[in-house]
Structure formats: structure tokens, C-alpha cells
Amino acid sequence: MAMMRSDLGIMKILRLKKRGCFLLKLLCLVVLALIFCEFLVYYVVIFQCHWPEVKIEAHRSSKQSSASVLKAMFLSDTHLLGEIKGHWLDKLRREWQMERAFQTALSLLEPDIVFILGDVFDEGKWSSSQAWADDVRRFQKMFRHPVRTELMVVVGNHDIGFHYEMTTYKLKRFAKVFNFTSGKLITRKGVNFVMVNSVALEGDGCTVCSRAEAKLMKLSHKLNCSQQQEQNHSNKRCSGVEQLPASEPILLQHYPLYRRSDAECTGEDSALPEEKNIPFKEKYDVLSREASQKLLWWFHPRLILSGHTHSACEVLHNGKIPEISVPSFSWRNRNNPSFIMGSITPTDFSLYKCFLPLESRVVTIYCIAGALLGVLILAHLQLLNPPFYFAQHLIRKHKAV
Numbered sequence: 425m426a427m428m429r430s431d432l433g434i435m436k437i438l439r440l441k442k443r444g445c446f447l448l449k450l451l452c453l454v455v456l457a458l459i460f461c462e463f464l465v466y467y468v469v470i471f472q473c474h475w476p477e478v479k480i481e482a483h484r485s486s487k488q489s490s491a492s493v494l495k496a497m498f499l500s501d502t503h504l505l506g507e508i509k510g511h512w513l514d515k516l517r518r519e520w521q522m523e524r525a526f527q528t529a530l531s532l533l534e535p536d537i538v539f540i541l542g543d544v545f546d547e548g549k550w551s552s553s554q555a556w557a558d559d560v561r562r563f564q565k566m567f568r569h570p571v572r573t574e575l576m577v578v579v580g581n582h583d584i585g586f587h588y589e590m591t592t593y594k595l596k597r598f599a600k601v602f603n604f605t606s607g608k609l610i611t612r613k614g615v616n617f618v619m620v621n622s623v624a625l626e627g628d629g630c631t632v633c634s635r636a637e638a639k640l641m642k643l644s645h646k647l648n649c650s651q652q653q654e655q656n657h658s659n660k661r662c663s664g665v666e667q668l669p670a671s672e673p674i675l676l677q678h679y680p681l682y683r684r685s686d687a688e689c690t691g692e693d694s695a696l697p698e699e700k701n702i703p704f705k706e707k708y709d710v711l712s713r714e715a716s717q718k719l720l721w722w723f724h725p726r727l728i729l730s731g732h733t734h735s736a737c738e739v740l741h742n743g744k745i746p747e748i749s750v751p752s753f754s755w756r757n758r759n760n761p762s763f764i765m766g767s768i769t770p771t772d773f774s775l776y777k778c779f780l781p782l783e784s785r786v787v788t789i790y791c792i793a794g795a796l797l798g799v800l801i802l803a804h805l806q807l808l809n810p811p812f813y814f815a816q817h818l819i820r821k822h823k824a825v
């Protein structure tokens with residue numbers, strides 16, 4: 425009797441052990457899927473991206489030359505969701521994805537400088553001061569960066585509103601965080617970047633608009649004088665103007681320069697075929713023809729990078745000036761977000777697009793893990809008997825009859 429009781433006890437312990445082991449297996453599967461899809465996948469995908477090669481002036485030594493190439497990263501339209509339109513789960517997911525992508529890119533690629541081309545926030549155009557403070561806090565956490573990497577932000581219509589809803593108050597609170605209002609010139613390693621407030625290029629003489637135009641004209645004067653001084657052209661109007669590297673600038677702005685539509689855009693991340701032929705509205709989808717022409721006259725840029733459309737495009741202005749539309753960095757807007765990596769010298773540049781993990785692929789991995797989990801549970805409950813055991817079970821049943 426005592427023997428039977430101890431046998432029963434051992435069997436109970438064995439059964440419990442088996443169940444514990446099974447639960448551990450399930451937990452391992454779930455944890456592995458999570459670790460891969462939420463951390464490792466960013467490393468696996470971004471590890472394949474590389475800084476493009478760029479021609480370097482022949483007289484520089486190789487050590488000097490590698491140090492003289494500026495490694496710049498460009499991304500756009502992060503659209504951090506606000507308190508009014510953003511669902512908490514959507515917010516959590518998108519912000520986690522962008523934070524992981526950005527932090528992984530920083531640690532693997534070590535850029536010198538990162539530019540975000542506007543629409544950092546989704547509801548900066550109408551958010552209360554409290555909501556704005558909360559959005560800024562989350563932005564600073566997501567896009568934290570080491571001292572060796574600079575982060576520069578261009579203003580977009582979702583940050584301060586379209587022209588008709590843009591106010592000095594909204595512009596000031598943006599400027600307080602990002603130190604940017606009308607226009608800004610940044611020179612790094614001999615490369616000049618002009619950051620433009622394209623929302624203020626309405627051309628109607630509004631206070632913010634005229635301030636922005638005046639600032640841009642001043643910057644254009646400075647750049648043109650530097651180029652003339654380099655070529656030894658003396659110009660009275662340039663006396664006393666601070667001398668900058670005589671390199672043609674790179675324009676960074678939120679709205680693209682005027683183009684009729686995205687019909688000519690190609691590539692896997694260009695606009696959808698049904699959207700490509702929809703004509704763009706000036707001062708809404710793209711800058712007006714007049715403002716676009718002004719920017720080209722003032723700056724003679726060698727490259728333009730812009731955002732706003734959420735899709736990719738490459739346009740050639742006046743037959744020689746390339747403009748790159750940088751797609752959205754958020755998975756909320758695309759299945760295949762990306763950022764641009766630029767190796768830039770004062771005389772040349774080379775660009776490379778780094779794609780981030782596809783949302784659909786991550787979902788597929790989760791589905792496979794879920795299916796595997798289901799099969800394991802069913803097998804454990806012996807609802808999924810292998811054919812051999814199934815046949816054996818049938819024979820036994822037959823014999824019994």
C-alpha cells in the first residue's frame with residue numbers, strides 16, 4: 425500500500441516536471457521571437473548598410489582624406505504621435521521601432537551629423553504646451569545621441585502648422601528646443617549646409633515669411649562672397665563679410681522644390697502607382713514655383729534634400745541640380761522606411777539609402793512563431809497525434825471491439 429502511494433507521488437512529480445519543461449520551452453520560443461523582432465533584426469538589417477565611397481582630392485594623404493569626409497545621415501517625417509490623434513498602442517509601437525532603428529544606426533554607423541528634415545511631431549501644429557513638452561521629452565529620449573554626433577532638425581508643417589496656422593509662438597517653442605527658426609547655415613569639415621524654413625516661403629510678406637526671406641538672403645550673400653573671395657574677385661559689398669569655405673551649399677528643407685507630381689519618380693519606395701499622377705498643390709505639397717526659383721538663384725546648391733511626401737524621388741532641377749526626397753522614417757507611413765547616408769567633401773558627395781526592416785517581414789516572423797507555439801501546445805495536449813500513434817490507437821480500439 426505504502427509502495428503504491430510513493431509510486432503515485434513519483435509519477436505526480438514526473439508529470440509536473442514534464443509540464444514545467446514544456447512551459448519553459450514555450451516561454452523560450454516567445455522570448456526568442458521577441459528578442460529577434462524587437463532588437464536583433466535592426467542590427468541584422470542596418471549592419472548591411474555602408475558609407476558610400478567618395479572621390480577625394482588627390483593632394484590629400486589617405487589619413488587626412490578619411491578624416492576630411494563628413495559622414496551625414498538624413499531622415500525625415502518621424503511624426504511622433506500626439507495626444508489627440510495618437511492611439512497609445514500605435515504610439516508605443518512606432519516610437520519603439522524608431523528608437524531602436526536610430527540607436528542601432530548610431531552605434532553601427534557612427535555618423536558625424538544627423539539631419540531630420542521636418543515633421544518631427546505629428547501634432548506640433550496644435551498641441552497644448554503640456555502636450556508639446558511631453559512630445560519633446562519623448563523625442564529627446566528616442567533620438568538621444570553621443571557628443572561626437574550632432575543632431576540638427578529642420579522645421580516642418582506638422583511642427584508649427586501650415587502657413588495659415590503658423591504663429592510666432594509655435595515657431596518660438598520649436599526654436600527653443602531645436603535652435604532653428606528662419607534659416608541656418610552650418611559648416612562642417614568644409615561642407616556648407618543651408619537649413620531652410622520652407623513653411624515660411626509662402627511669399628505673401630507675412631512677418632515670419634519676410635523674416636525668413638531676409639535671413640536666407642543674408643546667408644546667400646555670405647556664401648556668394650566667400651566664393652568670390654576664393655576666386656580673388658574683389659567686391660565692395662563683400663568687405664567685412666565672414667569668410668566661409670568656398671563650397672556650394674547643400675539645401676535641407678521640409679517641402680520639396682516645385683514639381684508637378686511624383687509621376688517621374690521610380691524605385692521601390694516611390695509613391696504608389698495610383699498616387700503618382702495626382703498633381704501637387706503649390707505651397708501645400710511642394711514649394712511654389714517662385715519660391716523654388718528663388719532658392720535656386722540665391723544658393724546655387726549642389727544638392728537638395730527634402731521630406732514631406734513620405735515617398736522617395738530623385739529630381740534634377742535645371743538639368744543639373746539633384747533633389748532627393750527622403751521617405752518617412754516611421755513604419756506608420758511606410759512598410760519600408762529608410763534613411764540616407766551621405767559621404768560628403770567640400771567638392772563631392774556620394775549617397776546611399778539604408779533600408780530598415782520591413783514591417784511585413786517582422787509580422788511574418790511573429791506569425792510563424794505563433795503557429796509554432798500553437799502546434800507545440802496542440803502536440804502537448806496530444807490532439808496532434810503523429811500518424812503512427814494514431815494508427816496504433818485505432819488498432820487498439822478495434823481489438824477492444
Ligand SMILES: [Zn+2]
Pocket residue numbers: 543580581582678732733
Ligand atoms: Zn509635412
